[in-house]
Amino acid sequence: MTVGVWIIGARGNVASVSMTGARAIARGVADTTGMVTAREPVAALDLPAVDDLVFGGHDIRSQRIEETAEEMAGHGGVVAPDTLDAVREDLREIDERVELGTARRCGEAVEGMSSETTGEDVSVADIVEEIRADYAAFADSQGVDRLVVVNAASTEPPIPTPGDYDTLAAFETAVERDDPNLPASALYAYAALLDGHPYVNFTPSTGSSLGGLRELAERNEVPHMGRDGKTGETLMKSALGPMFAGRNLRVLSWEGHNILGNSDGLVLEDDANKAGKIESKGSLLDDILGYETHNAVRIDYTPSLGDWKTAWDHVHFEGFLGTEMKMQFTWEGADSALAAPLVLDLVRLAALADERGEGGTMSHLASFFKSPEGVDRHELSEQFRLLYDYAERHAEGA
Amino acid sequence: MTVGVWIIGARGNVASVSMTGARAIARGVADTTGMVTAREPVAALDLPAVDDLVFGGHDIRSQRIEETAEEMAGHGGVVAPDTLDAVREDLREIDERVELGTARRCGEAVEGMSSETTGEDVSVADIVEEIRADYAAFADSQGVDRLVVVNAASTEPPIPTPGDYDTLAAFETAVERDDPNLPASALYAYAALLDGHPYVNFTPSTGSSLGGLRELAERNEVPHMGRDGKTGETLMKSALGPMFAGRNLRVLSWEGHNILGNSDGLVLEDDANKAGKIESKGSLLDDILGYETHNAVRIDYTPSLGDWKTAWDHVHFEGFLGTEMKMQFTWEGADSALAAPLVLDLVRLAALADERGEGGTMSHLASFFKSPEGVDRHELSEQFRLLYDYAERHAEGA
Amino acid sequence: MTVGVWIIGARGNVASVSMTGARAIARGVADTTGMVTAREPVAALDLPAVDDLVFGGHDIRSQRIEETAEEMAGHGGVVAPDTLDAVREDLREIDERVELGTARRCGEAVEGMSSETTGEDVSVADIVEEIRADYAAFADSQGVDRLVVVNAASTEPPIPTPGDYDTLAAFETAVERDDPNLPASALYAYAALLDGHPYVNFTPSTGSSLGGLRELAERNEVPHMGRDGKTGETLMKSALGPMFAGRNLRVLSWEGHNILGNSDGLVLEDDANKAGKIESKGSLLDDILGYETHNAVRIDYTPSLGDWKTAWDHVHFEGFLGTEMKMQFTWEGADSALAAPLVLDLVRLAALADERGEGGTMSHLASFFKSPEGVDRHELSEQFRLLYDYAERHAEGA
Amino acid sequence: MTVGVWIIGARGNVASVSMTGARAIARGVADTTGMVTAREPVAALDLPAVDDLVFGGHDIRSQRIEETAEEMAGHGGVVAPDTLDAVREDLREIDERVELGTARRCGEAVEGMSSETTGEDVSVADIVEEIRADYAAFADSQGVDRLVVVNAASTEPPIPTPGDYDTLAAFETAVERDDPNLPASALYAYAALLDGHPYVNFTPSTGSSLGGLRELAERNEVPHMGRDGKTGETLMKSALGPMFAGRNLRVLSWEGHNILGNSDGLVLEDDANKAGKIESKGSLLDDILGYETHNAVRIDYTPSLGDWKTAWDHVHFEGFLGTEMKMQFTWEGADSALAAPLVLDLVRLAALADERGEGGTMSHLASFFKSPEGVDRHELSEQFRLLYDYAERHAEGA
């Protein structure tokens, strides 16, 4: 059973490291450390093998996947040179299947990256048709049983009024009317859900997080989930927040300072695009603590660090008899090495949900996201519990 | 319904801050921040009010509770001066009810602290009788409905062969034979369980953690639990360990360095006594991760820091494609301010369990301890779940 | 020999803690830890005794010095309650000598703080005369031998074109023409230098850092120095920068994140005012390293921290064979407790320079400032060397 | 002018990375970042070019230099693979010139490393002759103008009574009497100084730090210096100590925790060997501060970290009005990448001193060492000043 994986942003860091890793695993030169679906109880599920994943995608830049992977191998040592050499051929083949995407309403920082893209003079409806055609051509040419669409493209600015697209009818009217506010990520999602392809949004961009697209997914019984992969600082907050709450230690302030130097970091220098990322990092803590507190997150582009994101968090809290205490942590992780295995996990789990006809939002995938659709519990343990319960349910009733 | 609270180590930091806090809450000059039982869903239980707790205890030093509380107010500012002033009278009254304890087999560091103690020339059986008499005299004189015994005495060296006391019969034979290995903490526990007093062991010392005493507790249907309160570094490990495990991030080494300057820190300078503390901090991570890894903990006495324990932990882990990453945290907390509210929580919950006739180990209290008796799950979320399920069960079936 | 100390911003944190400390030392309830002039070789100089300093000043708020000192005692414990009690009387006397200042062109954040201030409808020349009169009245009423004026007022926004006041003539024409760009700090400085009072600028505001005022100081042989006291992160940079330079370790990026919650922090929330502080923190590193590098400083107002400024710095550097390495530090200091003793040092040293007729910029005070006037060496050791050479020169030629 | 460089411990990490770097610079595939002698004002000296350094040495292990360099390239990425490839030939040639050393009295940890070594059944005098012969054979075979001997061998345990060798006569008598306490490092040094070869001791071992050998160096006018290269935590202490002292901030405790996983770290697991390292790290702070304070250093072997030494230091200090504050830093550096360039610097500077007939201890090299011979100033700036003054003196009087 081969599963097609169509990555929006195929030539970016997360996509390139995901595909490099998948092919390295398939060629026996890398293990599955970092993959949630490689560990019990999730590993017990009847998931498509990593070896059987066939990749393609959209991008708006011409830098090839192999070049992106070389940057990853050179600078931070995220990909070992001999691991890369073992899969260069595969990456070149995948690259040939990458189609030019649309950068519609992605903000100046993103538009500045692409040589030329569809979308400027083409109607929204035509863009959607082109995307659907690209998906279909890939699925047919590769003879895949199922196609999963993953958004790992650059972060778009948040759209001003998501409420305008609360129903499928409203969304489709906007498509017909060439609504200027419809961002590329929503069009990629719409095209996927129209043709029954499961959709996963690893970015903070809009994607399928609109009422109209949720309605479409339910109607077509297509599984989808988003948004914004949880890899570093927010993952730590979702693990540590419940400790302060559970021991009734009052958080007085939680300050976070992120420095990174990869292209995602450069895009986030543009305040408009950054707004999307900061928003999805924000409210999580207030939900876990059950009260509002001073909770600021800064992201600063620091070129020298490349993919190595360093997050410093300083938590000032009050305990018994007003005693004020502090906890600080520094997270030093390679962003793409943390994100890539999660993309493979999400593809395998989405393919299984599709195979079992489980349409709509995949709440059991909450632990993978900073802002999980339709799930209001943000404790990492609670989110892991949703995944383990799903795995245990499905493992028995195989 | 008044509940007597008999604290072993009544004049120490943890005990003094617990009692100062309880009386400050009763006199309306402090709130319950830091108390687990003051927060939903546990607060919904029908627990004895903090105001109704009546304190007494054993100690082997003469420094009065008020003097210990003054040290806490002066140096690190754990107790605000006006909070202390509001309860000086109460602390003096409690102090009059403190009896001389036994420092039998507590190691040189502890024996060096006490002027004169019972136990040297007195038989083990007589020591037990004296302890029982002290408990009874206090319960009668204060007309309490229930007496809870809490061990917050200095850390004893671990006993060489706990297996020797696997049955009540074996334990009672050892008492009769003046077994030299029976430590003070086990005698205090034995005396409590004999007369049906719930027993809580906040220290890493032996206490009731012997087969024979577990058998006694079951036979007399007396609730008991231990051991070693979880307040700082180990609390963080139990919250963060599951994050690395859940994301299949392989921990290569977890190094911890604790510096503190209070009397507990001084006692732990003695390698024999330290062994008890290190042992109970140790195996927790291997259980959570599911594999053995390099996991070292150091404790260094640093006088200038007083009660302010600073723990630096350095976690080196491997992710996807062998990428090595790091997370470091520094925990800066006032040990006694973290421990004190938990002692009050444990007393209230033990009193409830006793009132409901729930004898034996109180597994729902696992989250309070580094080495929870009879509970093999070390994830903080799992342990909180045991407490919340207990609370929800009891809240309904009131 | 009594020395008058006139502090601009007399009711602020730095001023209040300086005066509380001076009077506590005079009354024998505090030692001189933290004072540079209390340590060899500087202590060998014939400096005015702290006991002989007589305080007065300007402010634009009505909150009394005693109240500010109480905030300092309460929250962070910077001033011990009994130290404060010993000097309450002195602080009340000083408070009576505080005159209403001018908040001319200090930016909205500052203007928002003052009830009513001179300056709105009064000509610049008249403001200057009022300030001169206030200085003179204080000097006469207290019978001081010498009056030192210190600026510890809130940070002003930088003025757009300091070059407009390059000569004394140009400055005095601007005064006559009610130049709207002349900020309060320049008027306080001008008034001091006109009447021969040594002037010290502890803030990043303009103060005497204008060509015209340097000319006036030289002409009237009045010692002056500034600007922006060096107390935390910048102090560390000036100590650590030379280590990276001296070992030819190439700094790739130096990121600093400051969080603080005192009123200075609130003022710095206003980007205009913050610009002044950031600018003076900026270029220092490039001078020490001898090349430009990625060097960003953030300041975030975090109310819960009060006076306790925490600075996290992350230094990414390259060594032999391109090996990339990192050094991080966290500085946790009480801003006012660090600044206050330096104000007393600067007053004593300015008084000595004045007594010895050493007019113009006091380059030997470079180590006290982030942007020392007329000194281009930023290594802390070089700046200490200037001070120690001055002390050794003067100690011999007594 | 070719300079022979004979490294004791030639196949270790520091030596291998030094030689790999020197050859990479000579072959134009690496720059001189990290080398003190490549930066003004030291670069102005007429030093032997790195290209002209010819390497040989002693070791007691058989693992070849190329294998050690491969470990460095693989694990931490200290040597880039293509840099290593460019110099493999050179490393193989050097390896052929490595002679078997003596592991006399180097402690079990070291003796365990060597297959078989000279010294067990050979008299001390014969060992010295063999070493002298090895030096001479190398110098002749390579036709070098000058031979510098550098000790980069594993840390030896400190010798019990260094005072026994206070004069050359006493030392030479001990040699004749096969004194069991004479360690290998002293014999290597003695052999060098006898034949006029400048000697540098980069390790904490005894080396030439004996009265008798200082006398020999003076008599033969041979430059020598030691001991224990200053690369990480101690370098930071020597830069930050003077900041606390200069601002009269009283250090209450300075705790250091070092974790590393290279072979040096393994040797230091043996308390005897560790004693040497800890001792040389110890007294430096008390000298800089001018008073004794709580100053503890721990070193823990953490295999997963390899050459990447992480040092966490926690400084608790008191400022004005008894205000207690804290500064923490984490140094994350590749030990060998920090040490290697300093070895090249020391060789070039020792060769120049020898060429100029400057016999005895080279005090101008103090900044390179944790315990610089004959220099009692430990401030890094003071030590850099000695080097810069030497460079300026020699640059003029060329």
Ligand SMILES: NC(=O)c1ccc[n+]([C@@H]2O[C@H](COP(=O)([O-])OP(=O)(O)OC[C@H]3O[C@@H](n4cnc5c(N)ncnc54)[C@H](O)[C@@H]3O)[C@@H](O)[C@H]2O)c1
């Ligand atoms: N790395 C992580 O830990 C992490 C975590 C959570 C979320 N994310 C998100 O994942 C996304 C990718 O991150 P990255 O580091 O790979 O960024 P990247 O900049 O390396 O890659 C993004 C790729 O998307 C392409 N792209 C941009 N707009 C496009 C469009 N409209 N259509 C098709 N392609 C487009 C770009 O050309 C680029 O190749 C970002 O949105 C990021 O915020 C990353």
Ligand SMILES: NC(=O)c1ccc[n+]([C@@H]2O[C@H](COP(=O)([O-])OP(=O)(O)OC[C@H]3O[C@@H](n4cnc5c(N)ncnc54)[C@H](O)[C@@H]3O)[C@@H](O)[C@H]2O)c1
């Ligand atoms: N503070 C924390 O965060 C924390 C966390 C977990 C466990 N603990 C444990 O709690 C205990 C108390 O800690 P502390 O900081 O209050 O120590 P402490 O030294 O301040 O107090 C211990 C008290 O016990 C008394 N004592 C010793 N032996 C005794 C005996 N045989 N009988 C009666 N009294 C005796 C001592 O005289 C002293 O007054 C220690 O075992 C410690 O390891 C503390």
Ligand SMILES: NC(=O)c1ccc[n+]([C@@H]2O[C@H](COP(=O)([O-])OP(=O)(O)OC[C@H]3O[C@@H](n4cnc5c(N)ncnc54)[C@H](O)[C@@H]3O)[C@@H](O)[C@H]2O)c1
């Ligand atoms: N604390 C430190 O470590 C430190 C270090 C370097 C520089 N500084 C500078 O010192 C200054 C004072 O810091 P702080 O913490 O005391 O601030 P603060 O806000 O506590 O005190 C400033 C005082 O100045 C008064 N003021 C404002 N404008 C005035 C004017 N025009 N005339 C007279 N009074 C005026 C305010 O009313 C307030 O009382 C700031 O500029 C700060 O940036 C402080």
Ligand SMILES: NC(=O)c1ccc[n+]([C@@H]2O[C@H](COP(=O)([O-])OP(=O)(O)OC[C@H]3O[C@@H](n4cnc5c(N)ncnc54)[C@H](O)[C@@H]3O)[C@@H](O)[C@H]2O)c1
């Ligand atoms: N790396 C640093 O930052 C640093 C800093 C200061 C001091 N040092 C010191 O430098 C020395 C070398 O460090 P390393 O990391 O290269 O250690 P290493 O263990 O990698 O290398 C030491 C080499 O010395 C050899 N050796 C041991 N005893 C010998 C003897 N008697 N004769 C000849 N060879 C012998 C060993 O076989 C090994 O090859 C150690 O003493 C270390 O403490 C290192």
Ligand code: NA
């Ligand atoms: Na603890």
Ligand code: NA
């Ligand atoms: Na500062």
